[in-house]
Amino acid sequence: xxxxxxxxxxxxxxxYSLYMILSAFLxxxxxxxxxxxxxxxxxxxxxxxxxxxxxxxxxxxxNLSQMAYAAIADMNSYRxxxxxxxxxxxxxxxxxLDEGTLFAAIYVPDNIxxxxxxxxxxxxxxxxxxxxxxxxxxxxDLFRSTSxxxxxxxxxxxxxxxxxxxxxxxxxxxxxLSNDINSMxxxxxxxxxxxxxxxQINATRAANTTDFYTCAAIVLLMTMCGTVYISFVQNVPxxxxxxxxxxxxxxxxxxxSSFISIFVWEYILYVVIYLALAxxxxxxxxxxVHLNSCGFLFGLAITGLVxxxxxxxxxxxxxxxxxxxxxxxxxxxxxxxxxxxVPETMLPNFxxxxxxxxxxxxxxxxxxxxxxxx
Amino acid sequence: MNEVHTQKRFDRFSVDSIYKxxxxxQVLTDISFDVSPGQCVALLGINGSGKSTxxxxxxxxxxxxxxxxxxxxxxxxxxxxxxxxxxxxxxAMDNIMLWxxxxxxxxxxxxxxxxxxxxxxxxxLDKKVSKLSGGMKKRLSLAITMLxxxxxxxxxxxxxxxxxxxxxxxxxxxxxxAVSGGSIIIATHEASAxxxxxxxxxxxxxxxxIAVDNSSQETTHKLSSDEYASLLI
Numbered sequence: 001x002x003x004x005x006x007x008x009x010x011x012x013x014x015x016y017s018l019y020m021i022l023s024a025f026l027x028x029x030x031x032x033x034x035x036x037x038x039x040x041x042x043x044x045x046x047x048x049x050x051x052x053x054x055x056x057x058x059x060x061x062x063n064l065s066q067m068a069y070a071a072i073a074d075m076n077s078y079r080x081x082x083x084x085x086x087x088x089x090x091x092x093x094x095x096x097l098d099e100g101t102l103f104a105a106i107y108v109p110d111n112i113x114x115x116x117x118x119x120x121x122x123x124x125x126x127x128x129x130x131x132x133x134x135x136x137x138x139x140x141d142l143f144r145s146t147s148x149x150x151x152x153x154x155x156x157x158x159x160x161x162x163x164x165x166x167x168x169x170x171x172x173x174x175x176x177l178s179n180d181i182n183s184m185x186x187x188x189x190x191x192x193x194x195x196x197x198x199x200q201i202n203a204t205r206a207a208n209t210t211d212f213y214t215c216a217a218i219v220l221l222m223t224m225c226g227t228v229y230i231s232f233v234q235n236v237p238x239x240x241x242x243x244x245x246x247x248x249x250x251x252x253x254x255x256x257s258s259f260i261s262i263f264v265w266e267y268i269l270y271v272v273i274y275l276a277l278a279x280x281x282x283x284x285x286x287x288x289v290h291l292n293s294c295g296f297l298f299g300l301a302i303t304g305l306v307x308x309x310x311x312x313x314x315x316x317x318x319x320x321x322x323x324x325x326x327x328x329x330x331x332x333x334x335x336x337x338x339x340x341x342v343p344e345t346m347l348p349n350f351x352x353x354x355x356x357x358x359x360x361x362x363x364x365x366x367x368x369x370x371x372x373x374x
Numbered sequence: 375m376n377e378v379h380t381q382k383r384f385d386r387f388s389v390d391s392i393y394k395x396x397x398x399x400q401v402l403t404d405i406s407f408d409v410s411p412g413q414c415v416a417l418l419g420i421n422g423s424g425k426s427t428x429x430x431x432x433x434x435x436x437x438x439x440x441x442x443x444x445x446x447x448x449x450x451x452x453x454x455x456x457x458x459x460x461x462x463x464x465x466a467m468d469n470i471m472l473w474x475x476x477x478x479x480x481x482x483x484x485x486x487x488x489x490x491x492x493x494x495x496x497x498x499l500d501k502k503v504s505k506l507s508g509g510m511k512k513r514l515s516l517a518i519t520m521l522x523x524x525x526x527x528x529x530x531x532x533x534x535x536x537x538x539x540x541x542x543x544x545x546x547x548x549x550x551x552a553v554s555g556g557s558i559i560i561a562t563h564e565a566s567a568x569x570x571x572x573x574x575x576x577x578x579x580x581x582x583x584i585a586v587d588n589s590s591q592e593t594t595h596k597l598s599s600d601e602y603a604s605l606l607i
Contacts, residue, residue, distance in 0.1 A: 004471070004472055004473075004475065005472070008461070008464065008468065008471075008472045011463075011464055011468055012461055012463045012464060015463040016463075236461065237457050237458065237459055237460070238457070239455035239456070239457045239458070239459035240459040240460070240461065242430075242435050242455065242459070243453075243455075243459045243473075245435060246433065246434060246435050246453075247473075
């Protein structure tokens, strides 16, 4: 009887799955290709992207500060992303931040360069108007790297000063040496940062952000499509369940039979999505999804997890709508905590630790490594 | 007349002092009655009087609080519930194959083919259940129930929401079944169903009372609408 039940469920679920899978394939290939083709016209132009206005508050009298500012403003990383605006006071900068004229303001203390040279660790204050966006994250990273460069130059100056003292050089020569090394850092060292590899910011820890989100979307799509199967499980007459009960087919048997049916069609859906994305890669070149046996095999694991979740939720006696709501909201929360919507490094601290240990996150990363080949 | 039931030998099917309650609500109180082979017994009662509960107990789907039922020899019962236990996404044949083992060819043996023919089910075996009318679904459900060749057929409101022609067809089939030696316990509040019954019991506030007993007579007494109405008061 159990085998007949499994056979019957496999026949029944076709009614729910066939059109959905066909639509998924057509939508993914046709619509995704179209979107990628027209995306250049939708949100980017031939001009360079808008830069952020950063206010600099520092004394016009301090030559060394002006030199430091000029050197940093010349650096490629700042030049491509920031427009520096000189502001006369912190109060003016604050009001410009409030108005939205400035994205951030940097207050450079008057004797910053001398302080670096003589070991006083005077901080450079940075004020943001917006603390939550990707731009804030990027700027923060830039400022930190600049700060560490200043720290390195301070260390180098100390080393030279220490050498001068240990060699018992006259004070005027030591002073000249300190100034020369400082000048060398400002003119030569900071300028040479372009010689080194520029590492792309990657907030998702994946080899490529696009690849990670492609794989996350596969898992998302499979789970959302799973809501279709809730009515497959729930829309059976009570008398049918009673009759199954009378032939000793209880809830666990029905759950296993439903799981098998859902697993089969979810895997078919996975294969269809995989094929569709591979087609899009071939037609547009914008994705990096390639067909290989590991991708197909790993799909079984993803399908197993998704099918198990859908099956367990489907048997909750909350009606079709209740179970659908539970599946969608539950999965959205899990996906958020797994870094599917917001980059992992931008999650709140408590969520970061959940994200790193999340099964969904690991699955997306593993899938990424298996199917996204450059 | 074609045989619709393979006659088995049992003397009498007895129901003794069945009690059933749902929480503090006593649904059945001291239910006792007998059914002989070839006899049709009606359980008459208003909605919520406990008819379906009694039939579910006799089919083994529900456990009674106390009391017993059975016969001198093991008998098979089959319940046809009020709402048809059919899967709408599948065809009639697929529904049949769920409940009965074997391939399509094996299921379409002489005996089963006879049942399908008599109930008129053979004309829509490959149609999806969702496309069938109420009468067709009821006949299909009855056919699935009859395939197990039960000794006692338990019918819960078999004629509900059916047109006159359909009712006549089903009643005719049930009469043939009873003549072949099969016993029927039919829970209903339809007057037309009582025409084939030798005994009519009324179920009121959990108590069973005999209302009409024509078991000693050759033909059943056709109740008038006044007589029928009086039974329900």
